[in-house]
Amino acid sequence: MKEKLVVIVGPTAVGKTKLSIEMAKRVHGEIISGDSMQVYRNMDIGTAKISVEEMEGIPHHLLDIKNPDEAYSAAAFQSEVKRCVTDITSRGKLPILVGGSGLYIQAVLYDYHFSKQERNEAITAKLERQIELEGIMSLYTRLTEVDPEQAKKIHPNNHRRVVRALEIYEATGGTMTELQKNQRKELQFEVQLVGLEMERQLLYDRINNRVDEMIEKGLVSEVRQLVAEGYGECQSMQAIGYKELIPYIEGQCSMEEAIETLKQNSRRYAKRQYTWFKNKLDINWYSVEPETINEKFRIIINDLAGFLKER
Template sequence: MPEMNSPTSKPKLLVVVGPTASGKTALSISLAQAFNGEVINSDSRLFYRGVDIGTAKPSEEDLAAVPHHLIDFLEPEDPFGLADYLDSVREIAAKVMTRRALPVLAGGAGQYVWGFLEGWNVPRVAPNAELRAELEGVAQDEGIEAVFARLEELDPEAAERIDSRNVRRVIRAIEVAQAGGNTGPRRAEETPYDALIIGLKLGRERLYARIDARIDGMLMAGWVDEVRQMVQRGVPTNAPAMTGIGYRELAGYLAGERTYSDAVHATRRATRNLARHQGNWF
């Protein structure tokens, strides 16, 4: 591995990206062990405490193998957007480098990874609770398609970048656009890092088989009970921690709004859609 922090070169780092269930966690840990690295998480669902099973959060053994950052540091209802992430990851990466260690950025959130690598300057717009409640109501009554259509009218460029199925990010983009902000992040003129990007790609059938096996394993490990505990704690289904795939679906089952079979089927379908979207992004 080349010298990490030569004064004449850009800071070096490794990046592991790919769709869900492709093996990013295992590879990032192996690379960190091999090259004196520290893993920096870029999967927003792993930020939150209490959602461990359904997010495939690294095990205690994994976390002990190498230093990890940005995992289990937020409460379920804490807001933490792209701008917050970029501020945090830049600070953490700089500290890792001062220890002459190698930052290993790992995750499937394309905006978070590319925002960091390309030095995005993301607009900061305060949350609008009234607008969010209105749009969440539209999503529930008319579907996410109706909310996404509003974004397409307000900011077509943002609509092209954002996953139309991610209601939280669609609503946030509308929030920024209506506040008069530019949802398009400003990129640095030059990429600030010398990054080796490792992209994982599996054939569709093999990836879908891995997704199904992982969901089965999560359910056997107590995923429904995990969701039940969150609901009993009073965590609303629109809380950031509950917006991960499967949590709302299983919460709907626990509330008697859908059958168990339907909740599991919807979770499988949404996870496959996410994997396709991630593959297209990367």
């Protein structure tokens, strides 16, 4: 029998964390973070990481397991989630995976097989030398030519992923996109997928308010401290919530400009998240409103009653 898993997805600021806590309390669940940035220690405010008080005693997994300069990947996430699901299930609890990192969630649900191609150190070194001599955009432009679909998924500043995608192409003659399209589509868990959505302007208002709250809580100080500790150039600092404030800290823009950029990037990210989940996964969607969100949460939990009773 496959292990049971509830997955809660949706755009940022829609209410996933609150629903997961309410569900875990009702069904004796434990929560697995499905956020690719909340694995990093001391990156709390900008990632909207849940506080100990907000957990209400519910165990959470895959938070604060890496330093900001350590690499983290969908493959590592997949392995960690499998381990967590087995552990939580063995103790008679229900694992609840919560987050907005689409590729990470998909990798877990469909037992995504990552490339077993061994790293070709010679090719990697050559590509990295090219970055040093010509800059990352030289490699990124080439990636857009040989694998345009993959290029759309990778930020140009993500040197590691750009190099890996080109390394696979040069070593095998095949693209990362081709590799992904050949993946199996069978779910490896008995899954209930719950998606939260909200009328766009309401969601955007919540996102803007969340950014204001982050600033009030000390986001600037958090970013400044990370930069002071030498993490400013790390890939983790390219996350939304951090990269927008570094120019302000370095005196390249005003606080107002940095905050507006952060709000704009957060809204755009929410739109991309929603589009990705709509296109990639078969999800039971629930539209929520701030005023009636608690009632909608009760409906969602009741809708899962049959699935949960079969445990």
